[in-house]
Amino acid sequence: MTAPSNLTPAAPQEPRFLVLFDFDETIVNENSDDAVLCALPGQQLPDRLKSSFREGHYNEHMQRILAFMAEQGVPQDSIHSVLERIPPTPGLLNLLQYLQSHREDFELVVVSDANMYFIETWLERAGVRQLFRKIFTNPASFDASGRLVLLPFHSHSCSRCPDNMCKQVILREYLAGRQKELGGAPFQRVFYIGDGANDICPSLALGPRDTAFPRRDFSMHRLLLGMQQSQAAKFKANVVPWASGEDIVDCLKKIMKER
Structure with a gap:
């Protein structure tokens, strides 16, 4: 039996929550820039490259490392296979499975200072690329x-x-x-999951209904602890440290029950 022509299908529900993920040591349990050095013949950098790093200019440093890898004849296949073997962070795949089962509520985004080739290679191998609406990271691709x-x-x-x-x-x-695309309606809550010092800055944009999830005993966690103890720091969001993706699932389940 067909529906009467004057009835229109219900509009799909827009996601209520935004979840932002860092990549290195958050989605994956290693730093992908370090892991890829395993593809080098000697599996380490020469001292001249190690000492060329300048604080705040890591992207330039990594550009030099990738150029060196090409000079050493490291093929794309070797880089690809090393990336695919990086293990996920404990409980991370369970977290993504939970979020997939509630896709109508959660919108997922990656925000990472790694690069597009590393991230997409790993996500595709893990079978979870389609869960993420957007990946914000440094562009990277193989030239001729x-x-x-x-x-x-x-x-x-x-x-x-x-x-x-x-x-x-x-x-x-x-x-x-x-917000503009969704007709002026903001997300009800924003969740930021990270581990590093560069995950502090975005967390400062979160409001009192939002949650920052710093990986326990990593830089982001230590810095947030210091900010919470400082009277001068004005950190608005809730802070929930995590050691496993299961910790984040537990927190999200409680929030889902509040609706």
Whole structure:
């Protein structure tokens, strides 16, 4: 039996919650930039490259490393296979499974200072690429010579962040853009899952109904503890440290029961 022609199908429910993930040591249990060095013949960098790093200019440093790997004749297949073997963070796949089972409620985004080739390679191998609406990261692709060419994501004026990426700028622009696309309705809550020092800046944009999930005993967690103890720090969001993705699932389940 067909529905009467004057009835229109119900509009799909828009997601109520936004979940942002860092990648290195958050989705995966290693730093992908370090892991990929296993593809080098000697599996380590020469001292001249190690000493070329300058604080706040990691993207440029990684560009030099990738150029060196190409000079050493490391093929794309070797880089690809190393990336696919990086293990997920404990409980991470269970978290993604939970979020997939509630896709009508949660919108997922990656915000990472890694690069697009590393992230997409891993997510596709894990079978979870389709869960993420957007990936914000540094562009990277192989050129005709077989070199993986890395570029900065953007330029910004934030003094807290590396010169190639401010995650707070990305978060604020994304929230404003999505609110416009969703007819003026903001997300009810925003959740930020990370581990590193560069995950502090976006967390400062979160409000009192939002939650920052710092990986327990990693830089983000230690810095947030210091901010909470400082009377000068004005951190609005809830802070829920995690050691496993299961910890985050438990927290999200409680929030889902509140509706």
